[in-house]
Amino acid sequence: MNVILFGGTGMIGQGVLRECLLAADVNRVLTIGRSATGVQNAKLQDLVHADLWNYAPIEDQLRGFDACFFCLGVTSAGMSEADYTRVTHGIANAAAETLCRLNPDMTFVFVSGAGADSTEQGRLMWARVKGKTENAILRMPFKGSYVFRPGAVLPMHGERSRTTAYRVLYAMMTPLLPLFKRLMPGQIVTTEQFGRAMLAVARQGAPKRVLESSDINALAPA
Numbered sequence: 001m002n003v004i005l006f007g008g009t010g011m012i013g014q015g016v017l018r019e020c021l022l023a024a025d026v027n028r029v030l031t032i033g034r035s036a037t038g039v040q041n042a043k044l045q046d047l048v049h050a051d052l053w054n055y056a057p058i059e060d061q062l063r064g065f066d067a068c069f070f071c072l073g074v075t076s077a078g079m080s081e082a083d084y085t086r087v088t089h090g091i092a093n094a095a096a097e098t099l100c101r102l103n104p105d106m107t108f109v110f111v112s113g114a115g116a117d118s119t120e121q122g123r124l125m126w127a128r129v130k131g132k133t134e135n136a137i138l139r140m141p142f143k144g145s146y147v148f149r150p151g152a153v154l155p156m157h158g159e160r161s162r163t164t165a166y167r168v169l170y171a172m173m174t175p176l177l178p179l180f181k182r183l184m185p186g187q188i189v190t191t192e193q194f195g196r197a198m199l200a201v202a203r204q205g206a207p208k209r210v211l212e213s214s215d216i217n218a219l220a221p222a
Contacts, residue, residue, distance in 0.1 A: 001202065002028040002065045006095060007072030008037045008046075011155055012111060015191025016069050016198055017044075023199055030065070032058075032095075033072070052091045055098040067107045067202035068099050076126035084126065089133045100140045107144040107202045110137050114151035114213065138209060146201050147210045148194070156192045189216050196220035 003020050007013035008031035020029045021041050029044050031037050036046035049058055052072075070092055076084045096108055116130035134147045189197075197219040200206075206219065 001026050001067060003030070003202070004062070004065050004068040004099065005029060005031045006033065006068070006070045006091075007111070008039075009033060009035055010071060010073065012150075012153060012191060012194055013069075013071035015156065016071055016195040019192065019195025019199060020069075025203070026199070030061070053094045055094065059098065059102060062099060063102050065099070065103050065106055067198075068095070068103075068109070069198050069202075070095065070108065070110045073111060073113075076129075081125045081129065085129050085132070088126075088129050089136070092133050093136050096137050096140055096142075096145075100142050104141065105143045107146070107205075108137060108140070108142045109146045109148060109198050109201055110134065112147050112149045114149050116147075116149055118210075134210070144201070144205055145209065146206060148198070148216060149210065149212050150189050150194065150216060151213045152188045153194065154188055154190045156190045187213050189213050190222065193217060193220040193222060 003026055005013060005017055005020065008017045017029065017031065017037060017039065020026045021043055026043065030047055031044065032047050032049055034048065034050055034052070036048055037044070047058065047061060055062065072091060074087055092110060099106055099108065110133065112130045112134050115124070115127050116134060117124065117127035118131040118134060120128050120132045120135065122128055138145050138147065193216065197216045200219045206215070208215070211219070
């Protein structure tokens with residue numbers, strides 16, 4: 001299996017990258033982003049690309065892939081709806097449209113968030129934009145397209161968020177997250193489970209196309 005990964009430097013993306021590199025049936029991983037992951041592995045190629053809204057200059061490097069794991073995301077804090085839409089919807093939609101055209105037999109998995117609003121009409125701005133992005137991707141004629149909606153994600157192997165506020169929050173909550181994981185095993189997903197679940201979906205699909213935390217846990221039990 002050949003995999004494209006967006007957001008490989010973020011906390012979830014770091015976990016997904018680790019599981020991809022460990023998987024025996026993954027032959028190649030191409031990360032795409034504004035910076036390299038810094039990981040050294042024979043399977044891995046980092047493609048640094050500044051304009052994430054335009055893939056025409058690198059299309060020749062995007063053919064021949066079986067799966068795309070889109071883990072790129074930003075916090076909506078302090079952003080207008082127009083700016084958040086441009087980043088969240090604009091980048092994901094541009095990447096998915098390009099990859100669907102070049103690799104129609106691909107499975108595309110988009111990381112959204114718990115509470116995303118698929119009606120696109122709700123009160124919360126971030127949820128509307130996530131829902132709009134989900135809907136756009138699920139309409140594309142990939143072999144398979146799926147949405148992961150995690151709630152709390154527990155880092156397992158040194159993964160760290162690039163967002164300062166999230167790093168502080170995780171530092172405060174880290175001692176309690178394993179306890180929450182035991183008390184609410186279906187609602188908290190580890191970064192390791194996240195990567196394993198994405199690979200499971202790429203290999204054999206899933207019973208439904210929008211997967212909440214409990215569904216992700218079921219795909220990759222701890």
